[in-house]
Amino acid sequence: MSVALGLGVPPHTPHAISVSLPTWRDNVGYEEGEQRVVDAMISGYPRFFIHLSIRRLATVCEHKYAVGNEQCMLFPARAVAEECRDFIRRRSQTDLQPRLVHLFICPEDVQPTPANTADLHIVLFPSDAFGLAKEFWQHTGLGISSRLAEKCLSLLPDDSKSSPPLRPIARTHNRHYSVKGTPKTASTSPIPNSTPTNLPADLLSSDHTTYLEERYGRNLPLSSAESAKRALRRRIAGTLIRDESADCDDEPCAGQESTKTGPSSRGVKSVTEDDVYLYPCGMAAIWSAHRLLRETRPEGKSVCFGFTYTDTLKILQKWGPGAHFYGSGLDSDIEALTQLLESSAPPPGVPPILSLFTEFPSNPLLRSPNLPKLRALADVYNFLVVVDETIGNFVNVDVLPYADVVVSSLTKVFSGASNVMGGSLVLNPNSKHYPLLKQHLSKTYIDTYFNEDAIYLERNSRDFKHRISQIDKNTESICDFLYSHSVAGGYDSAKAAIKAVYYPKYITPENYALCKSTTASPTLPNTGNFGGLFSLTFTTPSASSTFFDSLPCYKGPSLGTNFTLACPYTVLAHYGELEWAEEWGVERGLVRVSVGLDLCRPEEGGERGGKGLWMGFVEAVRRAEEVVAREGKRE
Numbered sequence: 048m049s050v051a052l053g054l055g056v057p058p059h060t061p062h063a064i065s066v067s068l069p070t071w072r073d074n075v076g077y078e079e080g081e082q083r084v085v086d087a088m089i090s091g092y093p094r095f096f097i098h099l100s101i102r103r104l105a106t107v108c109e110h111k112y113a114v115g116n117e118q119c120m121l122f123p124a125r126a127v128a129e130e131c132r133d134f135i136r137r138r139s140q141t142d143l144q145p146r147l148v149h150l151f152i153c154p155e156d157v158q159p160t161p162a163n164t165a166d167l168h169i170v171l172f173p174s175d176a177f178g179l180a181k182e183f184w185q186h187t188g189l190g191i192s193s194r195l196a197e198k199c200l201s202l203l204p205d206d207s208k209s210s211p212p213l214r215p216i217a218r219t220h221n222r223h224y225s226v227k228g229t230p231k232t233a234s235t236s237p238i239p240n241s242t243p244t245n246l247p248a249d250l251l252s253s254d255h256t257t258y259l260e261e262r263y264g265r266n267l268p269l270s271s272a273e274s275a276k277r278a279l280r281r282r283i284a285g286t287l288i289r290d291e292s293a294d295c296d297d298e299p300c301a302g303q304e305s306t307k308t309g310p311s312s313r314g315v316k317s318v319t320e321d322d323v324y325l326y327p328c329g330m331a332a333i334w335s336a337h338r339l340l341r342e343t344r345p346e347g348k349s350v351c352f353g354f355t356y357t358d359t360l361k362i363l364q365k366w367g368p369g370a371h372f373y374g375s376g377l378d379s380d381i382e383a384l385t386q387l388l389e390s391s392a393p394p395p396g397v398p399p400i401l402s403l404f405t406e407f408p409s410n411p412l413l414r415s416p417n418l419p420k421l422r423a424l425a426d427v428y429n430f431l432v433v434v435d436e437t438i439g440n441f442v443n444v445d446v447l448p449y450a451d452v453v454v455s456s457l458t459k460v461f462s463g464a465s466n467v468m469g470g471s472l473v474l475n476p477n478s479k480h481y482p483l484l485k486q487h488l489s490k491t492y493i494d495t496y497f498n499e500d501a502i503y504l505e506r507n508s509r510d511f512k513h514r515i516s517q518i519d520k521n522t523e524s525i526c527d528f529l530y531s532h533s534v535a536g537g538y539d540s541a542k543a544a545i546k547a548v549y550y551p552k553y554i555t556p557e558n559y560a561l562c563k564s565t566t567a568s569p570t571l572p573n574t575g576n577f578g579g580l581f582s583l584t585f586t587t588p589s590a591s592s593t594f595f596d597s598l599p600c601y602k603g604p605s606l607g608t609n610f611t612l613a614c615p616y617t618v619l620a621h622y623g624e625l626e627w628a629e630e631w632g633v634e635r636g637l638v639r640v641s642v643g644l645d646l647c648r649p650e651e652g653g654e655r656g657g658k659g660l661w662m663g664f665v666e667a668v669r670r671a672e673e674v675v676a677r678e679g680k681r682e
Contacts, residue, residue: 053087056603057465057610062098062193064458064465065603065612066090071592074615078622092604093468094185094330094358098193104200108169112148116174120184121167121196123327123495125149127189128168134183135176138365145172152202161498162269165199167191186361188330192468195497272498274302275505280320282508283455283471285312285441290509302505314445314564317476324472324488325496329437329456332470333404334362336433336452339472340402341367343480343487344431347393347401350384352376353409353416354631357620359435363404374631376405376414377555381421388428398429406435407446407562410606411582411616411639412632413438413549415558418449425451431480437607438580439551442515444562451478457504459607460518460579461511467503469496514609514644519576522642525664526550526581532668534586541679544590544671549582580606582616582639587675591615591636594671598640599663606641611660613640 050056052073055063066088068074076084089099097105101121108119122128125147132145148169153159172180184190191199278301281287286308290301300306310316326332337349349363353376363370371387373380384403391399403425408415418434425432434450437459447453455461457469474484526548530536533545535553551559564575585591592615595602600611604619616639621628625635646660 050601051087052084053089055090056601056612057608060466062466063090064092064468065601065605065608066092066096067601067603068614068619069602070596071615071618074618075622078618093193094188094190094328095604097184097190098196100193100196100200101191104167104191104196107200107203108148108150108167109171112169113171117146117171118174118177118180119172120170120180121191122170122189123166123168123191123195123497124493125168126493127187127495128170130187130189131170131180131183134365135170135172135179138179138182139176143172143176145170145176147171152199154202154204163202165195165202167199182365186330186358186365187334188326188328188468188470189334189495190327192327192497192500194499198499269498269502271302272501275498275501276302276325276494276496277320278302278505279325279457279469279471279501279508280323281306281308282511283323283441283457283461283473284318284320286310286319301509312564313441313473314448315475315477318447318473319476322474322476322485324474324492325494325501326470326472327496327500328458328468329435329454329470330358330362332454332456332472333359333433333435334366336454336472337362337366337402337404339452339484339487340431340433342491343483344401345397347398349401350403350430352380352384352403352405352421353414354412354633355404355406355435356410359404359406367401371400376409376412376416378417378420378558381417381424385424388424400428400430402431402433404433404435406437407439407444408551408554408559408578410438410580411549411620411637413551413554413578413580413582415439415551415555415562417558418446418562422449431478439562439578440515440607441564442512443519443564443576443578444559445564446562447473447475448477449562451475451480451484456607457508458605460515461607462504462507463511463514463607463609464503464507465605465608465610465612467500467507469500469504515579516576517644518579518609518642521644521647522550522579522581523552523577524648525642525646525661526552526577529581529583529664529668532672533583540586542672542675543586544594544668544675546584546586549584550580551577579642580639581642582637584634585636585638585671587678588636589674589678590671591638593674594667595638597663597667597670599660599667600640600646606639608641608643609645610643611641611646612643613638615639 050058050067052067054067056065056067057063068077073084105119105121128147135143135145150167152165157163281301287301288307288309311318326335348369348371350371351360351363352373354374373384388399393399405416421432431451433452434446435454436446437456440460453473455471457471474481530548532538533548534540534543535547595615598613600613602613604614617628617633617635617637649661
């Protein structure tokens, strides 16, 4: 499964979500902006690495509309472009005045239809404000998708595309994941200075890449995009009784108006597809949830409960009056939060906090907060609870009964193919805040999810429940093996390379059990398992890097892929703040693994060489233990 540094993961996929960073040294070099790594990058996670098609389109727009040294960011709706403009103004230390341009792209001599036109909203700003614009792009996830960029480029006349090469962007220490100290005057992502000329030939063949991306499956026609989105909302709501879209002639059965639906399987039976809202990615759903609460409730600080994914904390800190951070997410933090709530003295009728955001379980420590206790506090002190279920996913956990809003990244295991982004927001109809939230969203929600992305996500997600069931089984099996070779699992500490395995079966299992799904079916009897993600810590730094370098799986950012994917999470997500992360138990040598369909016990075989991949993990443990033994002898 070797993929060259900087190429997309999965390979031969023009809209790949991940990027190959195959060694520990490569990941450090990526964060430090090492020339060797930066020059190799032709792909990356879309919120951090601006896709080359988007960069090409931005260069065209700058060539046409920029004044002086202006650069631009591209968005699918005017309201989003205005949010970006306002963010740059608010965060700038100078009197910046970004400009907005609306470009409606329609070829000449054609009857305009949604298929042959595109709306593009351009934010132009002085080049020294690029870092701020990039922050907005990263944190909100509301920028245009690479597929929309390609559509725009295909519709533009050829003479408009005869622009200069892609504009060079200043490189600095890469801190695009960092919580603290993001530079404001330079790019926060290593981007090549021009379109690479060393692309593999098969990446340049659109017919070949389309064939591989579709993986022998039949995509719906673009005219069925609304049906695809309806199917997605029904799957997310958990209301589909049957989903046999592959047998339909014109559109997915799941998306037809006449499709039979039933009570939701999410633990709140009254949820319907109308309570589900689609967004371009999971972070866009989180940002939109925070904006929704701020626009419907008295202004106040929010709580980030547990060590969540970094951009969640960033959103709470940068929009509104700030956030209280309870980084461990354990029951002891509930006690501290209770003291804060009791000691607060807001004006009459104003809650002490606006909301509480948490993950179930958390990324990367897989800790599960006690949601019933948090729900009880929210009811007493009248704040709202937003739960990110991405890691647990609603096949395994029922978190909606304890939340007012549930958000998720559909980019992950719901899709699995790692070739399209998506996100969702679900309102709990049993929440006392539901009428207000529903009324506001009915007036303000803008569907910016690109139709072609919805088509791909609909196809990918048709079998997501069965994939999750198999991935859960594979993950528990490999975690049991790794746990037996860890200090936490009783392995000889003098020989052990693995210190601990972070996985819901071993980490806060009592809290995970409170929300573990009990909804099963004849085809999915083991529904309600522990998910497909785990993290490892090691007894020495060299054991950590040796284990990672020895793994025979794909390596890069993201999770929830159908294939096994590993990364040195703390290096990749918190390189500029390693000491801060370690204060919360996120060790710098931590390795996070997202298990796929390809990792299972040797006797079970599995997809695409599952036996060999399992033995590759065994070999990685052996090599790491050899390093520990050699270091012990030297001492």
